Amino acid sequence: MPDAIPAVRSQRLGKDILDEVPAYDLIELFFFAYRDFVSDPDRILDEYGFGRAHHRVLHFVDRQPGLTIAELLDILRITKQSLNRVLKELIEKDFVESRMGTADRRQRLLYVTAQGHDLALKLAKLQTRRIMQALADLEPEGKALISGYLLRLIDPDDRDHVERLVFGAGET
Amino acid sequence: MPDAIPAVRSQRLGKDILDEVPAYDLIELFFFAYRDFVSDPDRILDEYGFGRAHHRVLHFVDRQPGLTIAELLDILRITKQSLNRVLKELIEKDFVESRMGTADRRQRLLYVTAQGHDLALKLAKLQTRRIMQALADLEPEGKALISGYLLRLIDPDDRDHVERLVFGAGET
DNA sequence: TGAGATATGTCAACAAGGCTGACTTAAAAA
DNA sequence: TTTTTAAGTCAGCCTTGTTGACATATCTCA
Numbered sequence: 001m002p003d004a005i006p007a008v009r010s011q012r013l014g015k016d017i018l019d020e021v022p023a024y025d026l027i028e029l030f031f032f033a034y035r036d037f038v039s040d041p042d043r044i045l046d047e048y049g050f051g052r053a054h055h056r057v058l059h060f061v062d063r064q065p066g067l068t069i070a071e072l073l074d075i076l077r078i079t080k081q082s083l084n085r086v087l088k089e090l091i092e093k094d095f096v097e098s099r100m101g102t103a104d105r106r107q108r109l110l111y112v113t114a115q116g117h118d119l120a121l122k123l124a125k126l127q128t129r130r131i132m133q134a135l136a137d138l139e140p141e142g143k144a145l146i147s148g149y150l151l152r153l154i155d156p157d158d159r160d161h162v163e164r165l166v167f168g169a170g171e172t
Numbered sequence: 173m174p175d176a177i178p179a180v181r182s183q184r185l186g187k188d189i190l191d192e193v194p195a196y197d198l199i200e201l202f203f204f205a206y207r208d209f210v211s212d213p214d215r216i217l218d219e220y221g222f223g224r225a226h227h228r229v230l231h232f233v234d235r236q237p238g239l240t241i242a243e244l245l246d247i248l249r250i251t252k253q254s255l256n257r258v259l260k261e262l263i264e265k266d267f268v269e270s271r272m273g274t275a276d277r278r279q280r281l282l283y284v285t286a287q288g289h290d291l292a293l294k295l296a297k298l299q300t301r302r303i304m305q306a307l308a309d310l311e312p313e314g315k316a317l318i319s320g321y322l323l324r325l326i327d328p329d330d331r332d333h334v335e336r337l338v339f340g341a342g343e344t
Numbered sequence: 345t346g347a348g349a350t351a352t353g354t355c356a357a358c359a360a361g362g363c364t365g366a367c368t369t370a371a372a373a374a
Numbered sequence: 375t376t377t378t379t380a381a382g383t384c385a386g387c388c389t390t391g392t393t394g395a396c397a398t399a400t401c402t403c404a
Contacts, residue, residue: 085361241352
């Protein structure tokens with residue numbers, strides 16, 4: 001009885017497994033990997049008196065010059081009060097600048113300064129080293145494979161938005 | 173001149189790229205993916221008056237019954253004061269229990285209660301659903317491939333430790 | 345056995361980075 | 375002209391991390 005119709009049985013298992021057997025290994029690896037991934041920049045940020053919140057803002061403004069406050073809030077999913085606290089510091093220390101919108105003068109368009117760009121790049125390179133070295137022998141398809149997986153981890157509703165943001169950042 | 177020795181040129185590029193061209197796509201995808209990954213449990217944790225810090229503690233105690241405080245601190249890399257705050261709440265609300273060590277009576281061995289195990293499992297399954305569905309057609313090698321990649325993202329010094337923790341959690 | 349090391353617990357104070365709610369101002373849109 | 379929208383600000387709160395100091399029980403080693 002237990003070894004009857006093995007093909008069907010393993011097919012059912014393949015489906016049930018989604019709900020029945022937790023993927024503890026991936027859950028934990030994701031936790032540890034992300035921790036090391038974000039901790040790389042910490043040392044450098046410290047030297048400037050910045051934290052991870054500043055890093056996130058600097059990163060996205062560097063990547064998308066002219067970003068508005070509303071767009072940035074949408075990306076970070078924090079409140080404007082939280083954003084304002086770190087953004088104010090980035091502006092005061094001259095890493096980011098805020099210009100009045102041209103089409104809509106209520107908007108503030110955000111740009112990194114030269115100094116801001118240098119820091120953003122430095123931090124991105126640091127994270128890139130880890131990310132690329134981990135690809136190891138997965139090349140040449142590895143990168144597409146990993147980015148595809150990460151994209152599918154994102155909520156389906158946001159996936160298109162993120163995809164545009166990540167892969168189409170150069171466009172207008 | 174530009175199209176001379178293309179093989180060598182692309183080989184050099186392949187190496188230089190590690191330091192020169194930031195992998196913005198992977199950096200950002202990792203950020204968004206991790207955010208959605210950890211946000212799944214939030215709603216449920218809220219119902220119990222717990223946060224992410226409680227989740228992490230509950231998870232690792234569930235996975236490794238009999239864990240000591242020192243071992244848990246080593247996994248989470250937080251101070252004992254921070255740990256104690258959330259651990260105390262988990263114990264008070266009867267999700268975790270602390271027993272005196274047998275070999276060394278200074279130690280406290282941590283165990284989840286039935287209630288604690290149920291919650292840990294519920295949260296793990298929630299995260300497993302996302303993680304496994306994202307594997308999609310990467311099967312059957314997908315899981316090993318992703319876990320290999322995540323493992324290589326971890327600091328080389330900790331890699332063995334994490335590997336034992338993640339893959340050898342059933343053993344004594 | 346006694347001294348020192350170790351595992352844990354606790355108190356107090358502080359910081360980063362989230363949050364809510366209320367209110368203002370300037371500019372755009374209806 | 376009225377209403378809506380984009381942004382800024384004030385005040386206060388929460389969670390989760392930190393440091394520093396100190397207490398207690400237990401183990402280990404000379």
